[in-house]
Amino acid sequence: MIKLENLEKTYHTDAGDVHALSNVSLTIPKGSVYGIVGASGAGKSTLIRSINLLEKPDAGKVFIDGENITLLSGKSLEQKRQKIGMIFQHFNLLKSKTVYENIAFPLKYRKEKPKEIEKRVDALLKLVDLEDKKGSYPSQLSGGQKQRVAIARALANDPNILLCDEATSALDPQTTASILTLLRNLNEKLGITVVLITHQMSVVKEICDRVAVVEAGQIVEEAQTYELFANPQKEITKRFVDTVFHNDDVERLLEQDDLQKRLSRGEEIWHLVFRGEGANHAYIAELIRKFYLDISVIYGSIEIIQNKPIGNLYVSIGGNDGCLRGALGYLRREGISTEPLLLKETEEAIG
Amino acid sequence: MKELLIRYLPNVFELQDYFLQSIKETAIMVLITGAIGLSLGVITGIILVVTDKGGLYENSTVHSLLGRVINVVRSIPFVILIALMVTFTRFLVGTAIGVKGAIVPMVVGVIPLASRLTEQALLETDPGVLEAGRSMGISRGYLIRHVMIPEALPGLIRAVVTCFISLIGLTAMAGSVGGGGIGSFAIRYGYNRYMEDVTIVCVLFLLILVSIIQSLGNRAADRLTH
Ligand SMILES: Nc1ncnc2c1ncn2[C@@H]1O[C@H](COP(=O)(O)OP(=O)(O)O)[C@@H](O)[C@H]1O
């Protein structure tokens, strides 16, 4: 388990002070895949780098399995770091060394026997599926392959924790998916706690068990991944979640043209969010039948997050005021979050 | 062959023993000052880089002090440096003239260049690689020896080549003020006694030497670049 307590970090620059971390506390359960998401400059890197003390916090404590590692320095800190692997956005491989030598590097430092090193490196190469690239230099590899080498190297010391600083941000979507699958497998097979920071909500959606949202050096929201997507509390979380559902794009499109036309025809546009069981129920058919409404679907999507669906539906809806009000009440009672995107003036009271 | 030499390069032929002797002196000066000056220069260059902001041993006092000393020494013209150092040179090696006397100012003269070129080469390496090393719990000393230097090796070789070439230039200058070597030879005979063939042969010899060193260095650096 990783526990961060009241971390503070301020960078003093010529342009003024930057509070990269303010009062950050966080508990990362052992064996989980934990996501930290935030915009660029929010303080994510500073946060993850304080877990292995590459960045010394000005105040606060870092506990790993109950041990306060902020008290360590020199050799004992180095030994602790050997049990915390880390990978980076730009891979950070030694370009003067082959794939094999890169992975062997931390083992050589620990003066392992050559036979042992060879056995271990071969096993790691197999684990990351790169046996045929043993003698290649990093410059001869693709981005995804480089990150696999970096992962193998980070695992050489058999760490319990793997820190990933934007590990997939320099990769294309397909390669990102394969690296995420690899990380998931490492987590499940070897029980490694994976902490990953990213600005891409799609990465969080794919593999994280829990997520923390960072804004301006503070943790503003923390939840189980499904909960975060289903019930985002803070405005910034909603914006992040919307990027996965493409709600932001849909609303922009609607604002551009359709909305005015539909408004003049007396229609409304509702945004419905179905969670869990609700995503399987035939609510639209029910609304048409029970409330005599005209409904057409403008946009819909279903995302599976932690094996549970979340549906987003944009519908244009027309009918008499009483029926509309009844339908709105009914959906909300059923636990379907329903927001009229644009209200006719007379109906503003309903909300 | 012999007739040809006598016909076109009469003075060089006449002075061939001196010529060979001065080549030997130049070689000795370049090799000794190269060995001492480059070692000291490379070490200074490494200190400059690791004490820099964000470096492995960040220390702004050491960094700026060292940088200033280097800049001062670098800005002194070499001929003046020789004159400035006469007392020190005499104290250190017992004489301020000849090959022995030239070596001391040459070492001092090449250190600033060597350290700045080393600094440049080392700064080319990705700081992320050092960070990855630190994240693996590897000590800073080991990172300097096994990451910083090997990663910058092609650049370092180019730096060393540039230093050797400028050392050859320095020997010629040292020669002109009594230091011995090819420079001395060219001045004494080619310039003072108007033996043009001596001047030409000396220039040709230096040109060939410089281009051999340059191309050897380039080849080594290219081979090490992956
Ligand atoms: N070494 C540093 N010196 C000065 N400012 C820094 C340094 N590292 C980060 N910062 C600043 O701290 C803030 C947080 O940076 P960072 O943790 O890298 O954010 P993120 O990884 O979320 O993009 C940014 O405003 C950044 O400019």
Ligand SMILES: [Mg+2]
């Ligand atoms: Mg970052």
